[in-house]
Amino acid sequence: MLKQYSFEKTAVQSFDAQTTLALKTEDLQVFYGANHAMHDANLGFPKNQITALIGASGSGKSTYLRSLNRMNDGIATVTGKIWYHGVNINEPNVNIYEIRKHIGMVFQRPNPFSKSIRENIVYALKANGMKSKADLDERVETSLRGAALWDEVKDTLDKSALSLSGGQQQRLCIARSIAMAPDVLLLDEPCSALDPISTVKVEETLLELQKQYTIIIVTHNMQQAARVSSQCAFFHLGHVMEYTSTGTMFSNPQIPVTQDYIAGSFG
Amino acid sequence: MEQTNLQLNKPDSQTNEWDARLHHATRATREDWAGRGISYLCIGAIILVVASMLWFISSKGIATFTQNHVSVWKFLTGTNWAPDTGHIGAAPMIVGSFAVTFAAAIVATPFAIGTAIFMTEISPNRGRKLLQPVIELLVGIPSVVYGFIGLAVVVPFMRHLVGGSGFGIISATFVLFVMVLPTITSMTVDSLRAVPRYYKEASLALGATRWQTISRVILRSATSGILTAVIFGMARAFGEALAVQMVIGNAAVMPKNLISAASTLTSQLTSGIGDTIDGTLPNNALWSLALILLLMSLFFNALVRFIAKRGQLKHER
Ligand SMILES: Nc1ncnc2c1ncn2[C@@H]1O[C@H](COP(=O)(O)OP(=O)(O)OP(=O)(O)O)[C@@H](O)[C@H]1O
Ligand SMILES: [Mg+2]
Numbered sequence: 001m002l003k004q005y006s007f008e009k010t011a012v013q014s015f016d017a018q019t020t021l022a023l024k025t026e027d028l029q030v031f032y033g034a035n036h037a038m039h040d041a042n043l044g045f046p047k048n049q050i051t052a053l054i055g056a057s058g059s060g061k062s063t064y065l066r067s068l069n070r071m072n073d074g075i076a077t078v079t080g081k082i083w084y085h086g087v088n089i090n091e092p093n094v095n096i097y098e099i100r101k102h103i104g105m106v107f108q109r110p111n112p113f114s115k116s117i118r119e120n121i122v123y124a125l126k127a128n129g130m131k132s133k134a135d136l137d138e139r140v141e142t143s144l145r146g147a148a149l150w151d152e153v154k155d156t157l158d159k160s161a162l163s164l165s166g167g168q169q170q171r172l173c174i175a176r177s178i179a180m181a182p183d184v185l186l187l188d189e190p191c192s193a194l195d196p197i198s199t200v201k202v203e204e205t206l207l208e209l210q211k212q213y214t215i216i217i218v219t220h221n222m223q224q225a226a227r228v229s230s231q232c233a234f235f236h237l238g239h240v241m242e243y244t245s246t247g248t249m250f251s252n253p254q255i256p257v258t259q260d261y262i263a264g265s266f267g
Numbered sequence: 268m269e270q271t272n273l274q275l276n277k278p279d280s281q282t283n284e285w286d287a288r289l290h291h292a293t294r295a296t297r298e299d300w301a302g303r304g305i306s307y308l309c310i311g312a313i314i315l316v317v318a319s320m321l322w323f324i325s326s327k328g329i330a331t332f333t334q335n336h337v338s339v340w341k342f343l344t345g346t347n348w349a350p351d352t353g354h355i356g357a358a359p360m361i362v363g364s365f366a367v368t369f370a371a372a373i374v375a376t377p378f379a380i381g382t383a384i385f386m387t388e389i390s391p392n393r394g395r396k397l398l399q400p401v402i403e404l405l406v407g408i409p410s411v412v413y414g415f416i417g418l419a420v421v422v423p424f425m426r427h428l429v430g431g432s433g434f435g436i437i438s439a440t441f442v443l444f445v446m447v448l449p450t451i452t453s454m455t456v457d458s459l460r461a462v463p464r465y466y467k468e469a470s471l472a473l474g475a476t477r478w479q480t481i482s483r484v485i486l487r488s489a490t491s492g493i494l495t496a497v498i499f500g501m502a503r504a505f506g507e508a509l510a511v512q513m514v515i516g517n518a519a520v521m522p523k524n525l526i527s528a529a530s531t532l533t534s535q536l537t538s539g540i541g542d543t544i545d546g547t548l549p550n551n552a553l554w555s556l557a558l559i560l561l562l563m564s565l566f567f568n569a570l571v572r573f574i575a576k577r578g579q580l581k582h583e584r
Binding site: 069105 | 463465466475479483484487
């Protein structure tokens with residue numbers, strides 16, 4: 001039997017006016033038809049920090065993350081507000097293509113196109129109207145460097161991206177996202193398909209990237225959350241139960257459900 | 268040597284007992300044998316039929332050149348088709364066949380791709396419920412029905428529109444267009460559906476629009492499947508006899524324009540085969556036309572295989 005926890009008792013931090021937030025949700029609800037998959041998520045994401053979203057399988061982490069750049073359009077009904085640069089981007093008349101250029105996303109499974117490494121990166125730039133060969137080449141290099149992949153692929157940019165290893169493919173996907181120069185980067189379990197060494201590389205990349213980007217990462221790996229994130233949110237059955245600094249979350253969780261989850265004595 | 272090793276420390280009788288137990292036939296092994304035997308028999312029979320057909324058509328088709336001493340070059344390029352008087356230039360039919368095939372494919376492909384995109388990307392629900400059954404129905408209609416509609420509707424319409432008899436390449440193209448459209452569409456739909464969903468998601472997450480995603484990611488990775496679909500459509504158009512024969516006018520002359528009576532390899536075959544005597548030049552000449560058809564279908568087949576292989580390589584590379 002699953003232990004019942006009260007959804008009334010939550011410990012969700014909010015930020016004072018001094019903290020610059022890159023993104024913030026207010027009463028975000030998500031419905032898959034009749035399935036109410038996300039209840040009242042009120043989270044703010046401090047600029048240039050890494051925030052980890054943790055929680056058991058099916059707790060709604062991906063659902064929440066995908067709502068942030070409107071990837072749930074046409075799949076789920078999302079209500080509530082998503083504040084980005086003072087604009088509520090969860091409105092029908094907001095240009096979703098523009099949003100996704102500023103809020104990039106990397107998926108659980110590495111999903112490069114079956115094109116060359118270079119083509120993978122310039123795809124979105126070209127689609128966005130960038131034409132100059134020099135500009136494109138420069139973006140290829142800077143984004144591959146940003147994703148810590150440049151040294152490994154600089155001589156084989158025209159090889160198929162599918163010939164890369166899983167870890168390299170995932171870093172290529174990160175490079176592909178940051179090539180668009182977003183300011184928020186959403187990552188949904190980016191390391192779950194990777195070996196420990198590739199994982200370390202991706203984590204190092206993220207720590208480096210947080211200087212320029214605000215990063216929100218879903219992970220099942222608590223050590224990973226502890227290693228990379230500054231803030232940590234715990235999801236349970238479609239509710240945000242606790243949201244604090246990562247240090248507090250792992251050393252001194254406030255409510256029983258989080259304590260049990262962190263201690264591994266869940267359910 | 269090995270045997271001695273195995274039998275080490277064991278009395279002979281026990282080894283033999285195991286030997287018998289592990290080698291004796293049971294119902295399962297007998298079924299295996301019977302099953303294998305039956306399938307080999309069937310495959311053998313099919314191979315035999317195909318091989319003898321190939322041999323038959325080839326030997327008959329070559330007789331024109333070996334027995335009647337017509338030069339292959341003259342056969343392929345000559346424009347005068349009058350087998351009774353010894354003139355067998357097959358160029359008008361070859362040109363006719365290729366003309367209707369390419370024209371039908373060129374017209375049908377954009378329609379097919381458009382319909383397939385609608386069915387898979389734009390309105391998958393309506394696509395599945397409405398268009399899928401229509402397409403399956405269209406594939407199943409016998410060609411004589413298409414030919415009949417062509418004769419009753421398309422030919423009079425063309426006569427009305429551009430004058431002349433109404434029979435000709437353009438009418439044949441139109442009928443073939445309708446006939447190959449469902450083939451190309453349904454195969455294109457299959458190849459679009461086979462494009463992994465995560466490609467689409469990756470593209471949308473990068474801020475690409477729906478149209479950019481369709482044209483640069485989805486269509487691009489379905490290219491080899493779509494080419495295969497078009498080639499299958501062309502093979503069908505190239506080999507279609509009855510419907511074409513009913514609307515093309517069957518004049519074995521070099522087509523001067525799109526609206527004068529012409530003929531194709533197949534239409535000439537079906538309309539001519541009853542009037543010739545076995546073993547004579549007119550009969551052999553028709554077999555030669557059949558040989559060209561056979562070679563073309565082998566060619567289409569090889570092309571499809573080549574494309575499939577290329578597509579595979581691209582994914583592995
Ligand atoms: N496309 C969808 N259609 C319908 N229901 C969905 C869909 N995606 C997720 N759900 C439902 O939403 C709930 C939350 O799922 P979600 O994928 O967000 O969980 P998660 O926390 O990301 O889990 P995991 O750790 O396994 O990835 C589940 O009950 C799931 O069944
Ligand atoms: Mg998930």
